Amino acid sequence: MIADSSGNRIRNNILTLASLALLAAFLWLAPKYLDGYKVRIINLIAINAILGLSLNLIYGMAGMFSLGHAGFMAIGAYVSALLILTPEQKSMMWILDPIAPWLMDLHAPFYASLLMAGILAAFFGWLISLPILRLGGDYLGIATLGFSEILRILIANLTSITNGPIGLKGIPAHTSLWVSYGCLLLFLAAVIRLMKSNFGNVIRAVRDDEIAAKTMGVNTFRTKVLAFTIGCFGAGVGGALMGNIITTIDSKMFTITQTYNILMIVVIGGLGSITGSILGSVIITTMLEWLRFVENPITIGAFRMDGKPGMRMVIFSLLLVAVIIFRREGIMGMREFSWDWVLSRPAAVRNRLASGGTPKGGD
Amino acid sequence: MARLDNFSRTDEKDNVLTLSGITIHFGGLVAVDSVSMYVRRGAIAGLIGPNGAGKTTAFNVITGFYKPFSGYVEFTPPNASPMKITGLEPHKICKAGIARTFQNIRLFGNGTVLENVMTGAYVRQSGKWWMNILPIFPGAIREEREVREQAAALLERLGLARFINAHAASLPYGAQRRLEIARALATKPSFLLLDEPAAGMNPQESAELLNFIRTLRDEFDLSILLIEHDMKVVMGVCEHIWVLDDGRLIADGDSARIRSNPKVIEAYLGKEAAHA
Numbered sequence: 160m161i162a163d164s165s166g167n168r169i170r171n172n173i174l175t176l177a178s179l180a181l182l183a184a185f186l187w188l189a190p191k192y193l194d195g196y197k198v199r200i201i202n203l204i205a206i207n208a209i210l211g212l213s214l215n216l217i218y219g220m221a222g223m224f225s226l227g228h229a230g231f232m233a234i235g236a237y238v239s240a241l242l243i244l245t246p247e248q249k250s251m252m253w254i255l256d257p258i259a260p261w262l263m264d265l266h267a268p269f270y271a272s273l274l275m276a277g278i279l280a281a282f283f284g285w286l287i288s289l290p291i292l293r294l295g296g297d298y299l300g301i302a303t304l305g306f307s308e309i310l311r312i313l314i315a316n317l318t319s320i321t322n323g324p325i326g327l328k329g330i331p332a333h334t335s336l337w338v339s340y341g342c343l344l345l346f347l348a349a350v351i352r353l354m355k356s357n358f359g360n361v362i363r364a365v366r367d368d369e370i371a372a373k374t375m376g377v378n379t380f381r382t383k384v385l386a387f388t389i390g391c392f393g394a395g396v397g398g399a400l401m402g403n404i405i406t407t408i409d410s411k412m413f414t415i416t417q418t419y420n421i422l423m424i425v426v427i428g429g430l431g432s433i434t435g436s437i438l439g440s441v442i443i444t445t446m447l448e449w450l451r452f453v454e455n456p457i458t459i460g461a462f463r464m465d466g467k468p469g470m471r472m473v474i475f476s477l478l479l480v481a482v483i484i485f486r487r488e489g490i491m492g493m494r495e496f497s498w499d500w501v502l503s504r505p506a507a508v509r510n511r512l513a514s515g516g517t518p519k520g521g522d
Numbered sequence: 523m524a525r526l527d528n529f530s531r532t533d534e535k536d537n538v539l540t541l542s543g544i545t546i547h548f549g550g551l552v553a554v555d556s557v558s559m560y561v562r563r564g565a566i567a568g569l570i571g572p573n574g575a576g577k578t579t580a581f582n583v584i585t586g587f588y589k590p591f592s593g594y595v596e597f598t599p600p601n602a603s604p605m606k607i608t609g610l611e612p613h614k615i616c617k618a619g620i621a622r623t624f625q626n627i628r629l630f631g632n633g634t635v636l637e638n639v640m641t642g643a644y645v646r647q648s649g650k651w652w653m654n655i656l657p658i659f660p661g662a663i664r665e666e667r668e669v670r671e672q673a674a675a676l677l678e679r680l681g682l683a684r685f686i687n688a689h690a691a692s693l694p695y696g697a698q699r700r701l702e703i704a705r706a707l708a709t710k711p712s713f714l715l716l717d718e719p720a721a722g723m724n725p726q727e728s729a730e731l732l733n734f735i736r737t738l739r740d741e742f743d744l745s746i747l748l749i750e751h752d753m754k755v756v757m758g759v760c761e762h763i764w765v766l767d768d769g770r771l772i773a774d775g776d777s778a779r780i781r782s783n784p785k786v787i788e789a790y791l792g793k794e795a796a797h798a
Contacts, residue, residue, distance in 0.1 A: 376645025
C-alpha cells in the first residue's frame, strides 16, 4: 500500500525507460520526415509544457493565482538573447540609442544563458513575491498582471539595454528538439520529485488550508515565496527557449495573451496535475496552430466569409468557458498518470462490459 | 483578574501553559477580558462557557493567530525553561510544541489521509526542500522514508490505518476528527489544544472519546486543554476546568466545584436557576 511492491516498481521503471526510448526515436526521426513547420510545433509543445508546469506549480499546486507569467518569460528571453548575441551583432543592432557599455562584451554560451535566464527570472520573481504574496486570490492576480505589464513597458523603453521597440534579432536558433525536450524532461523530473516529497505535501497543504498549515508549523509565506520563485525559474527558461526558436524577440511577444495561453494549458489539463500540464500543452499548442484555418477566408457554397484575424482566440475563449462550465477540474483534475492505472484499464473495461455495459464515470 | 480559587502558586514551575492578564478587543468589543489561567503539566484541563464567551479566541491567542492587547502567554516545553510565546507566529508556536485541532474541521481536503499526517511531520524534518530534487542525499531520502513510516504507524495507533490512501475529505465525520488529532500529533507536541472534539458525535462516540483523550495523554506524554460543550465529556475527563463567560473568567476548579458553582449555573441557565 505505502510503497509499491518491488516487482511493480521494476516493471514501471522498465515501462518508463521504454517510453523514453520511444520518445528519443521520435525526436530523432521527426526532423528527417516532417517539415520545419511541424518540427517547430513539436518543439513548442515541449516549451509550452515547461511554461505550463511552472505556472501549474504556482497556481495549481500552491494555489496562487498569478497572471504574470509572460513578464518572467520576457526576462528569460531577453537575458538569454543578450548573453548569446555576439558583440558584432550587438554593435549593429542598437540604432535608437547606443548600447549600455557593460552589456557590449557580455557573452555566454547557450546553456549558460539558459541557466542565467532561469536564475534571473527566479530572482525577479522572488523580489516581487515578497510584497505581493501578502495579497491573496484575485488581488494577487491583478498585482502580478500589473507587474508583468510594467516589465513589458520597461523593456520597450530601456532602449540602451533592450534595444527598445525594435527588439532583438538574429538570435541563433539553438532550440533543437533535443534541447527543448531535454529541458522539459529535466524540469519535469525535478517537479515530480519535489511534489512527491513531503515538501510537495506542504505546498498543497498551503493551497488547501493556509490557516491549518500555519498551525501545523508550516511557514506558509516562505513556502509560497519558494513555489513562486521556482515557477518563475521555469518561466525564465521557457521564455529563453522560446526566444531561441523564434530567433527574434520584442516586447509585444510578452503580452497578456501569452500568459492567457499558458493559463489555458494549465486549466484545461487540470489545476494541480503535472500530467495535466503536459497533456494540456499537447492539446492547446496543436489546436493553436490547427485552428489557424478559421482565420482564412472561408467559402461554403454561395456563402463567403473574409478571414478574420483573431478568430482563433474567440474559439479558445469559448473553449475555456465551456471547460469551466462543464468540467472545471480539467482533463486530469488533480490526478496523475501512473503505469498501475494504465495497466489496470483493460481489466476495468472488461469488468464494466461484463456488468451490463453501462459505463460509469470516474474512479 | 485574580485567580478565583485558593490554589497556591508554589508549584507554578509545573505549569505547561500560563496565561496572564490576556485582553483582546475586536473594535469596541472586548472578546477576552484580562484572563489569567494555567494548565498543569500532564493534566487534562477544560475551558468551558456559553457560546461567544471567548473560548476559541483564547485558543487563537495561545496558537499565535491573535496578538493580545495586553497580557502574555508563557509556555514551558518539557525539560526547558519557560518561554514567552505572545506574538510569535503560529508556525513558531507549533515548533515550540503546541498543536491544536479546530472547531470546524480543517483538513487538507485534496490530500490523502497519509499526506495530511506527513504534512504535520514536516515541522520536525531537518532535510531541506531542495535535497529531494536530486536523489543524491541519502540522509534526506532516509528521512522522507521515516516520516512516511512514522505517519503510517501513527494512523495505525489511532485506528485510521484502513483510510490511509483515502482522500481526507471523503472520510466519515468521526474519522475526520480523529485524523485532525493524528495530524496534530505528527507535529510532536507536548501540549495539545482540542477545540470541541465531541462536536457532532453521538453519545456512544463521545463516551469512547473520554477514553481516547486519556489514552492520548498517557501514550504521547501530553498536557491537554480542551474546549467542549458536551458536559459529560468535560466532567468525565477534565481534571481542572476553567469557565469563561462574556470574555471573563468566572470560575475554576475540579468538576464537583464547577457543577455546584452558582455563577456557572447562572451563566449557563440564567438567574432563576441559580437561585432556585
